[in-house]
Amino acid sequence: MAREVRLSTPLRCEDVVDLNIGDVVYLSGIVYTARDLAHIRIMDYLREGKSPPEDFRGAALFHAGPVVRRKGDMWEVVGVGPTTSMRMEPFSETVLGRLGVKAIIGKGGMGENTLNALKRYCGVYLLSPPGCSVILSKAVRRVLRVHWLDLGIPEAIWVLEVELLGPLIVAMDSHGNSIFREVRERALTTLSRILRE
């Protein structure tokens, strides 16, 4: 039976193993946004033996790029919502294994590499409602920091303080279950039946 759970960062393994696909999470604490270019630069840094700009152990990593406005010295988040997670599939092993991220938030789901890494390193994939940046940005309290603005506003790492970010649906859990895999297998079975008819 699906549950509703409130979690705070930093996340521990025991927070994550309790979650099963279908559960709904509201997350408070800190989330770090990262898209393609931030991932690529993190990989470069690690290869060169440099440290990434944040300690991601126990972190929630949000595949997102916000709409922001400058307000004096501060940034105001006008909107923030998920981008397509599948583009970040090549980085899962590093993100979950080496960096120690515990929750990936995004949309569209991820593949088998990620599912294996979630199981191996005790992590979870949370689906946030796609295209719902007005609702999601209501959970953002403030922008704490931003790194790598030279990559452009969407691709920078935004460090956001959030309160009850959600609803986030547990779509891939740490036990090897994926809603996306189940849905895809059913779709392919239906597809072959339709094409036979």
Place this chain on the structure above:
Amino acid sequence: MRVIDRKTFYEIALEVVKRSCTRIAPDAITLLRSAYENEKNPAAKRLLEAMIRNAELAVEEDKPVCQSPGYPVIYINFNDDIRIEADIQKIFQKAIVELTKQGYLRPSIVHPITRSNTGDNSGVGVPDIEIGYNPEADFIEFIVSFKGCGAELANVVKVLTPFQVGRGGIGIKRLILEAVANAGGVPCPPVAIGVGIGGQVHTAARLSRRAVSIREWTDANPDPELAELERRLLEAVNSLGIGPGGIGGNTTALTVKVEMAYTHTAICPIAINFHCWVARRCGARIYHDGSIQYIYALHR
């Protein structure tokens, strides 16, 4: 001959670009509401509820519906009696840059190879412009369409041989259903699917984007055969059960739109173009007497 001066047209462009990023077309809202009514998966129903509420809040709070502005295409129909005294692409570029500065559009346009962001959504070829001609109308009209790019990632283009088209076009149906199954949640379902068939590859691609960008999603194709094809494809797509957000459910697609051109005897080009549920499609019709009407579809 009526002449629309540069300043007047810029103001209209500014208003329409702003409307198209802060609201979604009413026909899409209608379809989302019926998807919500029909949804049996509680988690998927929750996503649909969030989508509808988010679209309402965007209008109330004057904010962009989605954080990603997607990629802009402007569809314009001219005629002989009304002339715009300006470079259309530059005017829209200026409006887009201005609304980016005001925080309505996230700067998201980059060089395709270096990935360097221009910082204001300007760039070579942006916005894309498609020009049409409608000599009978007593108006000129345009649609601004910002289409999200998660949806683009799922697109498929293929040139089929006559053998691959198969009996009754079964090969086309197979290609579309495989694209939907492989796409899963990537294109932000519930989606609209534009299918362009015929011509050469560029024709099919152009038609596929037009299909989901200049028609109301609730309309029926005036060609009865294509209308029937659209209805059957929608039913088949939704039987796959991908559902809202890709987490399983009754509505995978809100609509399927097919546009066709005749092709060469050797080939059948086909383009499958996904549009996320965020139907940012708004335009204006400027009449000969100078009056303006906001629209969500182009006259056919």
